[in-house]
Amino acid sequence: MWFSVNKKIILSFKMEASNKTIYLGCDHGGYDLKETIKQYLLDKKYKVEDVGSYSADRVDYPDYAAKVCEGVQKDSTNNLGLVVCGSGIGISIAANKFKGIRCANCNDVYSALMSRKKDDSNVLSLGCRVIGEESAKLITDAFLETKFEGDREAFNKRQEKIKEIEEKYLKA
Numbered sequence: 001m002w003f004s005v006n007k008k009i010i011l012s013f014k015m016e017a018s019n020k021t022i023y024l025g026c027d028h029g030g031y032d033l034k035e036t037i038k039q040y041l042l043d044k045k046y047k048v049e050d051v052g053s054y055s056a057d058r059v060d061y062p063d064y065a066a067k068v069c070e071g072v073q074k075d076s077t078n079n080l081g082l083v084v085c086g087s088g089i090g091i092s093i094a095a096n097k098f099k100g101i102r103c104a105n106c107n108d109v110y111s112a113l114m115s116r117k118k119d120d121s122n123v124l125s126l127g128c129r130v131i132g133e134e135s136a137k138l139i140t141d142a143f144l145e146t147k148f149e150g151d152r153e154a155f156n157k158r159q160e161k162i163k164e165i166e167e168k169y170l171k172a
């Protein structure tokens with residue numbers, strides 16, 4: 001159980017299995033952290049799909065952002081994604097080019113919480129060269145166990161406006 005400093009945010013981290021699939025992807029800059037988080041999630045009995053990269057050899061992060069986003073798009077109600085590169089920035093920019101993907105680059109717990117609660121993020125991006133492993137685990141917990149407050153009219157209206165932008169400017 002988690003409490004924020006002002007006691008307004010209460011998060012209970014469920015340890016049991018979840019029916020959603022978490023798609024994981026990274027480039028060489030994010031490989032070590034992706035491996036750490038993969039094991040962390042498997043230990044917690046999450047269903048994980050690792051789409052690579054599978055070594056620290058140089059690769060291009062857009063290729064792995066694409067694989068993760070395609071996985072999330074398969075079942076956008078249940079599936080979530082987690083992408084890692086050196087800074088967390090490049091791979092999040094690539095992920096946000098995909099329809100229906102709301103990727104948040106969060107290197108702290110508060111941002112991860114808010115990205116879910118208010119913005120309905122469905123892909124988390126982490127910077128392997130920015131944060132340590134233990135912070136990354138807490139951020140991941142916050143992202144996976146926080147729900148979008150879809151009953152808040154203002155939050156929904158903003159999501160609708162983002163969808164309108166997608167319809168107008170994104171082709172596929």
Ligand code: RB5
Pocket residue numbers: 027028029030061085086087088089090091
């Ligand atoms: C790779 O060296 C690095 O540029 C990449 O992982 C990422 O940080 C880009 O945003």
